[in-house]
Amino acid sequence: MTQSNGSSRNGSSPQDEQSGPMPDWEKRFRAPRVSLPDWAQDAPHRSLFVSNATGTYELYAWDRETGERRQVTDRANGTTDGVLSPDGEWVWWFDDKDGDEFGVWRRQPFHGGPDEEATPGLEPSYPAGLAIARDGRTAVVGRSTDEDGSTIHVSRRGEDPVEIYRHRESAGVGDLSHDGSLIAIEHTEHGDAMHSALRVLRPDGTTVTELDDTKGGTVELGLEVLGFAPVDGDTRLLVGHQRNGRWEPLVWDVASGEETDLGIAGRLPGDLSAEWYPDGSALLVVHSFEARSELWRYDLATRGLTRVPTPPGTVSGATARPDGSVEYLWSSAAEPPAVRSTTGGVVLDPPPVTAGGSTVKCPGSVPVEDVWVDGPGGRIHALVQRPRGASGPYPTVFDIHGGPTWHDSDAFAAAPAAWLDHGYAVIRINYRGSTGYGRAWTDALKHRVGLIELEDIAAVREWAVTSGFADPARLVLTGGSWGGYLTLLGLGTQPDHWTVGIAAVPVADYVTAYHDEMEALKAMDRTLLGGTPEEVPERFEASSPLTYVDRVKAPVYISAGVNDPRCPIRQVDNYVDRLADRGAVHEVYRYDAGHGSLVVDERIKQVRLELDFARRHLGGPDPREA
Template identity: 80%
Template sequence: MSQSTESTESTPDWEKRFRAPRVSLPDWAEDAPDRSLYVSNVTGTFELYAWDRSTGEKRQVTDRPNGTTDGTLTPDGEWIWWFSDTDGDEFGVWRRQPFADALVGQDQPAAPGIEPAYPAGLALGRDGTAVIGRSTDEDGTTIHVVRPGGEPSVVYRHRESAGVGDLSRDGTLLAIEHTEHGDAMHSALRVLRLDGSVVAELDDTEGGEKELGLEVLGFAPVAGDARLLVGHQRRGRWEPAIWDPVAGEFTDLRLDLPGDVSAEWCPDGSALLVVHMYQARSELWRYDLAAGELTRLETPPGTVGGASARPDGTVEFLWSSAAEPPVVRNTRDEVVLQAPGMLPPASVPVEDAWVEGPGGTVHALVQRPAGTGPFPTVFEIHGGPTWHDSDAFAAGPAAWVDHGFAVVRVNYRGSTGYGREWTDALKHRVGLIELEDIAAVREWAVSSGLADPARLVLSGGSWGGYLTLLGLGTQPEDWTLGLAAVPVADYVTAYHDEMEALKAMDRTLLGGTPEEVPERFAASSPLTYVDRVKAPVYISAGVNDPRCPIRQVENYVHRLEERAHPHEVYRYDAGHGSLVVEERIKQLRLELDFALRHLGPPRQG
């Protein structure tokens, strides 16, 4: 037996799930569908890869110490654009390289004259025109048009957050999402010509409706067709509609599906590929526009992490479940793309728990280890906050199950996927609302015999890390241990140090700035309650994080140190998380070690 085989066989399953090579759903050039771009961790770091489907050739496009995931193809497939930041700080510029006959590192500035910034969308035209959205703390959002060989021109600028939506196929119309009305959770739409003149507006926040948002789903893929596919929330959930900004027509599609519905155009513009998310699982449909008919496309129960309709009539999709690792398949039941090497070990399926909470029924996803409970239990809290956990494969929760822990994931108020009112309930009492729902699920987990009340871990990353620290201080008797990754720890300092788009979101959530509503920021800040924390605390943070900056984490840690409270801190050289596989394994290993030292090994059932 070779040394490499011995090493692989001795590696625990939880590490194999991180190390196993994986691929994203491949993007493809609209006018050259054989040219694709995808993300893979096959080298141990997530990077971009080009794939020529006509020859089968695959090559690595980027190679950076902290990884690269943000890239796209020009419509003709001749160029790859990718975003270059510094050590994960998300502040940088677009670069490009030819699709063919290029090597890693043979890049050039994609838009000379555009200064570094946080990205706010990108749209590439067929004539070489680029529309580039940028966000800075000084200027807010700026959108530039860059013509081939010309100087960048500004077509939009505003202090509030905005972003590039899409460019029409003929390159004459630009759709943007903006929040000029001051509500960063709910965008309005504007269609511009490339000289900046306004064609039409669509704003569902007018007339006193402050909690109705819109999103750009894409222009029709037909030359001369001005129809824009949009998402709206007029009936309390996300649904698609078709808006013609030139003709002034709005066509409500009214698809008979109970959950959130998103869509994209099929390549000939005659139909839509529909993704339906309901109760933490998703499915695919095809909607024929002329006939007004929905047809189900068969996928296994679980989560579709992305889907794309191809010109040959097939649909490619990235699918997984909590038990089964992700795979890129198509509607011919073929594996489309698979990274070389070992497959990640499977995990255990999730069970659904529906718990009555103070704001309505809370949906939680539960994974149980072997044996009988009560189990030490990790409440793994998702980030966002406007996001949700689904029946999808996740290496982190699977690792805790392997170590004998039950894992509970809670789609608290503020989560997406359960209607507009559930998401928009997250205002003014930020953090405290989510923790009320988590507390209700915690009580159910203990009373049902699932969770050992003496060994309850509150854990999460980003917004989940924030809720972890806030929960340890506001519910100190409920939790035995806390694990917070890249958290908001001191809300006031975080606000002043974070990127401008997140400041706008915080002003929306809390109703103003720290100077305008200091009592709300104080009530929602973990730092306010740090002296009440009883459980040992583990914190990990990226020193280049623009979302949950390091200074506010250090403020919280300093207060723990003053109290001589049991805690450990791990600082790493990256941004809001890491794209390096071994770094991810290291971080989870440190969390596991911390938990097992303080809780002891799980009891055998």
């Protein structure tokens, strides 16, 4: 059974598709959200944030002095990539076509006006970093194309862009120094797309200095640019490194070459990231450990650490303001996100969203429980949620995160909450390849790509079934992007483990995906698998869901964006055609967007289709009524 639909609209409103009041699971998607506001360095009262208030995620300008909030972008498929110029006069935003991530930067005056091309003379490309100078007319623009690889240009208004960097491997803009005289870039010229080296250039493209922890050795260590000190003439660059087996910050003076270890390693056990306080005297440190995060202030003069109070859960973003306060975006699995401040209270209330004359508010969900399971590569951390008012063994959804270098955390997520509302338990697994558990855990994902993660997923499944938590006859394997890839690969390599499979924007045919995807992801695949499909065909074959499609037993649901540059549609079609040739039970939904959708109605539609597919094959409540 095949269902195809190439449109992101089905001609009916969400209210037409349900009877009675709007269910809680839908409210969680439709309720208004805001991102952590970015602010202009030289005009801190001017901010930029993202909101879904119109039903599509778009950019908004916010003048904190007047209270004025103004929608900046208005596109059918939404806009989330935007940057404020340091003087606060301009909003830069990336203009692609229908979610394909290939386009140009445009800019608009902060208080409104016509858009204009921000970097005249540069052809469309995939974005690879952007830094805007304080003079208001200069920008450093990172670009990526299949033809040129990675390039970096200095673009000045009224002048032709000047190329200052080019390489076939992936690279991008890290930051521009406060006075505009130094440009930090991340590059992977050594061929390992998982571990970047750093180079500092002058605006004319000449090299100032380099920092490279890879050094051609068998153990690769990555570096990342966290930002130049926000002080004129200051040559300190905040850098993330992995020298102690996890991410930590250090301060590198790019003029003298001096590296300052901050000495935090022995005091906090998890991964560490940081940004500068506005006067350059301290760092705001984000500490991530075992799927939660917290904030600390690090004083550079005294080397003292002071806890910044936040509730238990996950800080998705944080920034230090000029008055010394800290604003942060916080949530937990049970409580919806909010932008808070250490001065007390919520910083930015989302614009109201109404449906049927009532304001839509976001319902909470259930908290997560931590489970640790022994696996073939070490202890595996899983986050478990039980549906309210039910007892096990539960019908259970194994919701697999994407990335792969990402991790699930104790943070609010509408999709898992929707499954819980329908009586399913939800298990999310930070398999090998996930971040947040040390460099060795993340870097374990090489050569036997996909198969390694599925060993960990199988170990957690075994725990769930043998402990009596999960009903072995009602197990859903699902995920998006890399999680969608692992879903299809798991259905083929572990056909007796899963009752239903639901994959969103997946890799389905690894060889075709490699040839069709954006250049930066080709570099990542070469790193993960040790070469191209022509160089290591046996590895691509072993890691491709298409190889095992004839072994799939479970009903399969696949959704995919027709403009997706990351998991392109042709390779999905190849997999679906093989399912159809076999007469396998499957449904496919194609929609007019890229790697997912920024349109609320479209996202609700997709979740409703997923819930309905599971209901028809496992039983349970109708998603229009739960």
